[in-house]
Amino acid sequence: EVQLAESGGGLVQPGGSLRLSCVGSGFVFSSYSMMWVRQAPGKGLEWISYLSSSMSYISYADSVKGRFTISRDNAKNSLYLQMSSLRAEDTAVYYCAREGFYSALDSWGQGTLVTVSS
């Protein structure tokens, strides 16, 4: 069974930093491109970053570009999101997701909550 498990969320002050992790199991992690999607409280889904399986392609939403960095360690079946210069509007549940056939996000983690507040 494919499973994704995020961790690393919590309360952080504006301007602070946080690193999220996502561990994959039940599939060959290194063969899949991965991404991060977030959902602010009471709001919709927002795609924020993508990293290809080969690590050749990286992309970010304009809202996080220059502040967030996506990375992966295939030996540890892990995806990361380094977040810096955090703002109140970054408060959200952050999901990692696997890119399946035809660019669909076919598996999602349970999410980790990041709260940016003083």
Next chain:
Amino acid sequence: QSALTQPPSASGSPGQSVAISCTGTSSDVGSYNYVSWYQQQHPGKAPKLIIYEVTKRPSGVPDRFSGSKSGNTASLTVSGLQAEDEGDYYCSSRAVGYTWVFGGGTRLTVL
């Protein structure tokens, strides 16, 4: 990277059909057949893929769910509505440069 446009709400009685639209641009929905739909039955619960590549259903998704696309607009149709279909539905499309865009979401209510 503007969000795709979905109606905020939709509703129907059990057994009826309801369609949810998703309007993008020629840079996303109009250029790619990589439109997918997700169901989120409870806020904070992980979304579930129900349609990919515009019309295809993953294994285990009932055939009551169907998708289509014309130009810059995609649609999800839920036929034979059931109580368990209530929830939020999001469309998504691949866009230029290995980016993705989601719709704002539609709350489906079964009356």
